[in-house]
Amino acid sequence: MGKLMRSFWTPAVTEREIPAADEPPVRLTLLGENLVVFRDTEGRIGVLDEHCPHRAASLFFGRNEEGGIRCVYHGWKFSVEGECLDMPTEAPGSPMRTRVRAVAYPARLAGGVLWVYMGEGDAPPLPDFEFLGLPDDHIYASRWEQDCNYAQAMEGELDSAHVGFLHSLVDKIEGDAQTLTGQYFRDDKAPTWKIVPTPAGFMACNGRRTAEGQRYWRLNQFLTPFYTMIPPHPDDAQLVRMWVPMTDERCWVICVTFRPDRPLGDKELAAWRNGDVAHRKVVPGTTVPTERKDNNYLIDRHAQKTQSFTGIAGVRAQDAMVCESAGAIVDRTREHLGSSDRAVVAMRRTLIEAAVACGDRGVRPEGSLMPHLYRVRATQTVLPEDTDPEDSDALMATARPKEGAATQD
Amino acid sequence: MGKLMRSFWTPAVTEREIPAADEPPVRLTLLGENLVVFRDTEGRIGVLDEHCPHRAASLFFGRNEEGGIRCVYHGWKFSVEGECLDMPTEAPGSPMRTRVRAVAYPARLAGGVLWVYMGEGDAPPLPDFEFLGLPDDHIYASRWEQDCNYAQAMEGELDSAHVGFLHSLVDKIEGDAQTLTGQYFRDDKAPTWKIVPTPAGFMACNGRRTAEGQRYWRLNQFLTPFYTMIPPHPDDAQLVRMWVPMTDERCWVICVTFRPDRPLGDKELAAWRNGDVAHRKVVPGTTVPTERKDNNYLIDRHAQKTQSFTGIAGVRAQDAMVCESAGAIVDRTREHLGSSDRAVVAMRRTLIEAAVACGDRGVRPEGSLMPHLYRVRATQTVLPEDTDPEDSDALMATARPKEGAATQD
Amino acid sequence: MGKLMRSFWTPAVTEREIPAADEPPVRLTLLGENLVVFRDTEGRIGVLDEHCPHRAASLFFGRNEEGGIRCVYHGWKFSVEGECLDMPTEAPGSPMRTRVRAVAYPARLAGGVLWVYMGEGDAPPLPDFEFLGLPDDHIYASRWEQDCNYAQAMEGELDSAHVGFLHSLVDKIEGDAQTLTGQYFRDDKAPTWKIVPTPAGFMACNGRRTAEGQRYWRLNQFLTPFYTMIPPHPDDAQLVRMWVPMTDERCWVICVTFRPDRPLGDKELAAWRNGDVAHRKVVPGTTVPTERKDNNYLIDRHAQKTQSFTGIAGVRAQDAMVCESAGAIVDRTREHLGSSDRAVVAMRRTLIEAAVACGDRGVRPEGSLMPHLYRVRATQTVLPEDTDPEDSDALMATARPKEGAATQD
DSSP: OHHHHTTSEEEEEEGGGSOOBTSOOEEEEETTEEEEEEEOTTSOEEEEESBOTTTOOBGGGSEEOSSSEEOTTTOOEEOTTOBEEEOTTSOTTOTHHHHOBOOEEOEEEETTEEEEEOSSSSOOOOOOOGGGGSOGGGEEEEEEEESSOHHHHHHHHHOGGGHHHHTOBOTTSOOOTTSTTSHHHHHOSSOEEEEEEETTEEEEEEEEEOTTSEEEEEEEEEETTTEEEOOOOTTSOEEEEEEEESSSSOEEEEEEEEOSSSOOOHHHHHHHHTTOTTSOOBOTTSSOBSSOGGGGGGOOHHHHHHTBSSSOSSHHHHHHHHHHTTOSSOOGGGOOOOGGGHHHHHHHHHHHHHHHHHHHHOOOOHHHHOGGGGOOOOEEEEEETTOOGGGOHHHHHHHSOOTTOOOOO | OHHHHTTSEEEEEEGGGSOOBTSOOEEEEETTEEEEEEEOTTOOEEEEESBOTTTOOBGGGSEEETTEEEOTTTOOEEOTTOBEEEOTTSOTTOTHHHHOBOOEEOEEEETTEEEEEOSSSSOOOOOOOGGGGSOGGGEEEEEEEESSOHHHHHHHHHOGGGHHHHTOBOTTSOOOTTSTTSHHHHHOSSOEEEEEEETTEEEEEEEEEOTTSEEEEEEEEEETTTEEEOOOOTTSOEEEEEEEEEETTEEEEEEEEEOSSSOOOHHHHHHHHTTOTTSOOBOTTSSOBSSOGGGGGGOOHHHHHHTBSSSOSSHHHHHHHHHHTTOSSOOGGGOOOOGGGHHHHHHHHHHHHHHHHHHHHOOOOHHHHOGGGGOOOOEEEEEETTOOGGGOHHHHHHHSOOTTOOOOO | OHHHHTTSEEEEEEGGGSOOBTSOOEEEEETTEEEEEEEOTTOOEEEEESBOTTTOOBGGGSEEETTEEEOTTTOOEEOTTOBEEEOTTSOTTOTHHHHOBOOBOOEEEETTEEEEEOSSSSOOOOOOOGGGGSOGGGEEEEEEEESSOHHHHHHHHHOGGGHHHHTOBOTTSOOOTTSTTSHHHHHOSSOEEEEEEETTEEEEEEEEEOTTSEEEEEEEEEETTTEEEOOOOTTSOEEEEEEEEEETTEEEEEEEEEOSSSOOOHHHHHHHHTTOTTSOOBOTTSSOBSSOGGGGGGOOHHHHHHTBSSSOSSHHHHHHHHHHTTOSSOOGGGOOOOGGGHHHHHHHHHHHHHHHHHHHHOOOOHHHHOGGGGOOOOEEEEEETTOOGGGOHHHHHHHSOOTTOOOOO
């Protein structure tokens, strides 16, 4: 699975979190590795193993200046590419300076997110997400920590069936049919699933019978190895979520919301910065959620009785609670999967098959090679009850990759 | 040993700690399993695996209402017996609803304590402790945590020889012969032991030569798998202590004090609620002792020099200190057992033999099948120096199971 | 390696830290063992296994009085030699009292430091460090914790090449040629090494070409198993540092500074007590450094840009940072050793060879048997560029063991 993951670019941090040129580096744990992130004097971004290749002192304490980061132990200095620029403890002509390199990963800034390539060989093209082609003021990205395995965290997103419960209000309160707690979810709590495989993952279509004898279809996207898209409310921003392994037992969530057609508005930006709606509330200046496992997500048992189904504030915190409370790595032998878990099953199968193909037969995953496969959207519509969502132009025209989409490479 | 433990009812929490009907559940770790405890709308008590059988989300965050607890992830709802009452994400007629059950353990409230049966097959009768037949106002029960294996914790209670040291005052202070620090313990610090096996454990008789050429005998009860009784001071309440495995490295202590003949008095109740005498002082609203390992039991070294043998406040904290400070699971190969450790040796042997019989030969322990064996008391008396305590009617009449004792089943 | 370590005396705590006679014991972890240290009524020092040999209760909570330490559990009492002085729970004549002993290690107070012998057989003579023969007012010793393996910590001291970087000021600030940040270190950052083996370790000579075409030589001492000496500035006190294994992942550092020729001055004592210069700043009353791993050594990034190379206060904290930040036990397969690491390589080789000889062939290390080998000094001088330091009488006369040095045994 590690080899599969490393066939792809890995989203790492948001642009806002990257230090300015010549400022001190920040730490980052990604795919189980401890790294430092910094910008050199020219503003180029370096992502290096935290430990100096000499005797492993941490480069977090290093001096970032004059074109590279210098370990304070013996003054060895490295460029953003990992080249040793200076090795003052060796004689000037020593071949050791060119032979020793810091572990450095290619890094690219695009769409408000830093992408890192941690695999072998040349980096593939970046996945051509729609937001990568947009101006900065059309995009908002945030990052937070989740206390469980990335796959488990992602399951909480692919699992559409929970929406009518976990994020709902108590029955006494009447909601708006246009909201997550709305009429569609209330009318049919056991959605029908249709999984449509794609070369980079699958479309998870889930349909709910409406009061009018039609079916409300949501089409979520799963894109290998850990991307999800769910359809926004009408008029809301598009979004992509990224469930990035930090270690085997923890993950990063990066959420990008964007407007394809216009700059973001002050009001939506303010809400997102506050951790509302699509994003998650964190302790300011950190990636630590305010509602989290070790404070029982600040559950309000009175509110749970009288207002919201969970008593926990924030849709994101609600999702995190169900995923994290199952344990860091859930014991799957004790699960009982039902018909509502079709997308979860499809995701597990897709990843395992890709990992086997990649690890055992050396097959590079298609998604990593064909960036336009990521130029897709999640979407939703209402169809006649018996229409197969795959036959719906309304759904498919939005969901399928755009022809002629720009690539950045 | 796990199989042996699970042949018995396990005391779990005190009645006071159980939430009211339809109130949020509480967490409980017992025999290494994470559970939730709640009362349904009719007041029936449920003890369920904390993790929902669907995808393992914690039922601690569940909604307890209308006859069962509902997982907030997908709305699956379970009765106190573990039956799935509602599985709204599946089609109404799905056989899955009746096939899937939550792990639920039979629970019984008796004597101010909740008892849980975590074993196979039908639950046996409850052990017929004397206090189980008493009115509520004759009984006070409390519960606290101890930071070591249950067996080790229990050894601190069975070990009568330590009383003359651990709980004593410094020699300069003259005590009252009627107290734990009294004359009997001071006159003879190397008690004689007589272990009298019973079908459910043993009576640990320990005798101390008195100044008058007689012998003061204490008769402690050990009842499989983890119950102890020590004789109270004259006119004090009877007591049972339960040393219940939480995990391999921690245990719960449940202490029940009771008056067979009358309601409890305000004064003794106030002392017990304050964690004095037979009970332990805890941080209010928790099961965490105030004097504990990570604060060195608030040892007062000046008091240790001038007043009490340990400088630690509270007999219970003193016992916990010696047991916990040996480590979570003591390395028994480094021990040197002496003649004062007869009861400890007998307890280990009794449990190991019962575990072998139960695990290897499938023998259900007698204690679990014959509830009247628990209708016994610890007691004490003074006998002529050479009298065998087993020949003393005064001791045996109190200590032996009562004939015709009521059973609750 | 454990057997090798235990062939030597182990320095344990400073004299100041040892409780007075009949005062409560203190805890000490040494070579992975939990111990207690106390003085009996006559002032003799005991170093005993923390756990009572009876049933493992902690002797830390014991009563230290009337010639020994008494376990509060059952009153068993032990002398500083581990002899059981009283076993009141056994009959007076019981052979058990003489058979059972507490694990007790021989302890000697010398040179302001408590030395403990944790090996087999008779204790060898103490290593005859120069300061062991001095009056108390010539010596100052301190002790602190380091969060990594002892070998790794020691490498930070043997590694002379880092001095011109880690402990330097930023280039804009002109230093004094006589200081650590001085001209010699600035003129030649890639020192030449000459390792001179000795029967107890080696002399690590490192030379720097000076502006005047000469070479400035520093001669550091490594003495098995974990002693280092570095040359002081002219007129500064001599020093010995001891890198003592606490566990596999942590170590104690004991630093002794001394004046062979006169009592210590008030000014230097005040600085050392404050944790300056050769010693380390700690939280008062503890061995916990103020600048430490879990607070990022209080790094001041502004100071790092404008004043000191690291932005971390204190030469000792700087050394600890590079050693600890590499991890508790560094993964040596990822290192790239260069010509500057000759002393580190020599130390590893010396210890491994000695451990193999001791463990496999039972060879007692020479250093443990010949105390005068420790009567040496680190030193420094300036020589003509091509002079071999081993041929320099100025260096060798100071560095070699003194003939006729006093031994304390």
